[in-house]
Amino acid sequence: MERVVITGMGVISPLGSEVDVFWSRLKEGKSGITEIDTFDCSKQKTRIAGLVRDFDAEARFGRKEARRMDRFCQFAAAAAEQAVADSGLRLEQIDRERAAVYVGSGIGGIQTLLEQDRLLRERGPDRISPTLVPMMIANMAAAMISIRLGILGPTLAPVTACSIGNTAIGEAMRLIRSGAADVALAGGAEAAITDISLASFANATAVSTRNDEPSRASRPFDAGRDGFVMAEGAGILVMESLSHALRRNARIYAEVTGYGASSDAYHIVATPPEGTGAYRAMKAALKEAGLQPEQVDVISAHATSTEVGDRSETLAIKRLFGEHAYQVPVTANKSMLGHMLGAAGGAEAIALVKSLQEGIIPPTINLEQPDPDCDLDYVPNAARPAEMKIGMSNSFGFGGHNAVIVLQKYME
Template sequence: MKRRVVVTGVGLISPVGNDAATSWEALCAGKSGVAPITRYDASTQGVRIAAEVKGYEPDDYFETKEARHLELFVQYALVAAREALGDSGFEITPENAGRVGSIVGCGMGGLPTIEKYIQILHERGERRITPFFIPMVIPNMGAGQISIFYGTRGPNLSVTTACAAGTHAVGEAFRSISYGDCDLALTGGSESVICPMGFGGFHAMKALSTRNDDPAVASRPFDRDRDGFVIGEGGGILLLEELEHAKRRGAKIYAEMAGYGLSGDAHHIAAPPEDGAGAIRCMQAALADAGMQPADIDYVNAHGTSTPLNDVVETRALKAVFGEHAARLAISSTKSMTGHLLGGAGGVEAVITALSVKYQFAPPTANLENPDPECDLDYLPGKGRAMAIRAAMSNSFGFGGTNAVIIMKRYEE
C-alpha cells in the first residue's frame, strides 16, 4: 500500500519576490515581474525583456568565495531549499539524513557560465578555464549541492526534462516517499539562463515575446494578442514528507500530494500535437493515480506559456479531459507574472499550487485582456479568486514532447 505524502515546507525565490510569502502576495495581486534585462547589455538583442530575480545579493546567503563557484541556478535551488527547510521546522541530522532525499529539476544548467568560458577559451586559452567549470554547469548540481549543503543522504536525483523538469522532480519525489525509498525530500526546480546565448537561441525559434517597449504586459497567456513567452529565473522547492512522520513531529501541512502523471507526445521536438493527445494522457494518468474523477478538481495551474500554439492546445486538452466540468474549473497561468522559468517552472508552480490549496485562493492570469476565442475557459483574467479548492492540478509540458502533471488536495485526517 502506498504511503500518504504531504507538503510541510515551501521555499521560493522568484521574479516577484525573494521568498515564498512575498512572491505569493505579489502573485495574488497580479503583479508582473517582467522588466528590461539588467543582467547584461541587451541593447542589440531582438528580445530585451526578462523576468529576473530582483534585489538578490549572493553575499546575503553565501560566503563570497563560495558564491563564485555556484552557478545562479544552483544558488536559487539552495536559497529556496533553505527556506523550505526552515518553514517546515524539520532538522536534518546524521541519524535521519539517510531518509531524506534531494530531487530537483533543471532544464539547461549553467548556460551563462558555458557562454562565459567559451569566450575565455577562444581569447585566453584552455589554461584559463577554472577547475570548477564542469561542477558549476552540470544540471544535477541543484540536487547535488542541496545534498551537500544540508546533509541529505537519501535519493539524490536530478530531472532534466526541459520545461517539465520541476514537475517531474516533484512527482518522482512523491513516488520515492510513497514507495518507501525515503521519508522526506527537498524537491522542485530551478533555472537561470538570462544570457545572450539563451535569448539568442529561443529568439531564433521565434518562441519569445518581442514586446520590448511594454514588458509588464508581455506575458499574456490565453490572450488573443500574445506573441510568445518571456524567460524567467528563480527556484521553487517543497519539503515533501510521509504523513505519519509529519504527524509525529506536529508539522504544519499545506496540502497532500494526491497524483502524478507523465507521458510523451512522440510528435515533434518543440511543438505539441494539435489535439493535445500527450497532455490529455498525462492529466488522465494523474487523475487515475489520485483515484479522482475530473469533477474533483477545482483549480488548475496551467502550463500557459503565452505562445500561440501551446495555449490553444492546452485549452483543447483541458476540455477533452474535464468535459462539461471544464467550464466550472478555475484556471490560471502564473507565468503571466513570473515569466517562464523553463526547467524551474514546475517547482515554482508546485509551491504556488500548494499555497493555493492551503489558502483557498486561485491567483489570476495577468494581462488577459482580449481572450483568444479558442481559449474560452475560465482563466481568471486579471483578478484572483477566493474559492473552495478541494484539489488542484499543475501542468507542465516540455520540448521533446515530455509532459508532467501533479495533483494536490486539501489535507484531511
C-alpha cells in the same frame, strides 16, 4: 502505502525570494517582467525577461562559496534551505539515509560555460577554471543541496525540460509512497537568461518581442499573445510521508495525491495541436489520485503564452473534463512570472498550495481580448476567492515531456 504531504516551501523568483512576498504579489496580479539591464541586449529581438532582482549570493553564501556555484545552483541551494527552515525539519534528528533530493535544471550552468568560453578566447586555456564542469552540469543543484544539508539518500536530477519541477515532485512522491524514503526535497532551478539563449528562442519565434511593454508581454490565452517571456529562479518543496510528519508534529500545507507523465512522441519543440500528450498526463494524474475530473476545483495551467501551446492545453482540458471544463477555474501564473523553464513547476506548485490554503485563485493577467479558441474560465486580471480542496498543476516541456501533479488540502 504512505500518504505524502508538503511541509516546507522555498522560492526564488522574479516576484520575490520569500514565499509570502511571492504569493502576495501573485494575488495582486503584479508582473515580474522588466527590461533586461544585466547585460547588453540592444541587438536582440527580445529584450525583456523575468529577472530575480532581490538575490545576493555573496551575502547568503559568502564570496568564496558563491563563486563555486553557477547562478542556477545558488538559486537551488537558497530555495532548498528556505524550504527546510520553513518545514521546521531538524536534519540532525532524522535518518538522513532516508532523505532524498530530487531537483533538476533544464539548461544547467550556461552562464558559467559562457563566461569560461570568453575567458578561453581572450586569455587562453591556462586561465580556465578547474571547476567549470562541476559548476556547469545540471545535476549540481541536487548535489549541492545534498552536500550543504548532509542528505545521504537518493539524489536525482531529472531533466525533462520545462516539466522538471512536476517530474521531480511526482517521482519524489512515488519514492516516499513506496516506503523507500521518509523525506524528499523536490523541485527545479534555472538561470539561463543569456545573450545566446535569447537569440535562439527569438530566432525560433518562441518568445515575445513586446519590448516596449514588458509587464504586458506575457499574456496567456489572449488573442494578442506573441510568445513566452524567459524567467529565472527556483521552487523547492519539502515532502514527507504523513507518518513521518505526524511523528514530529509538523505543520502540513497540503497532500500530493497524484502524478501523471506522458510523451507527445511528436516533435522536439512543437506541441501536438490537439494536446494529446497533455490529456494523457492529466488523465493519469487523476487516476493515481483516485479522482474524477469533476472533483478538481482549480487548474494551474502550463500556459506559456504561445499560440499553439495555449490552444492545445485548452483542448486537452476540454477533452478530459468535458462540460466541467467550463466550470473549473484555470489560472496562468506565467502571465506574471514569465516562464521559469525548469524552475516553473516547483514555483507553480507553491502557488497552488497557497491557493488551496487561502481559498484564493491568482489571476491570469493581460487577458484583454481572449482567443476565441481559448474559451475557458481563466480568472482574468483579478484574483478570485473560491472554496477549493483539489488542484491540478500542468507542466510541459521541449521534447514532448508532460508532467502533471494533483494537490489536495490535507484532511486527517
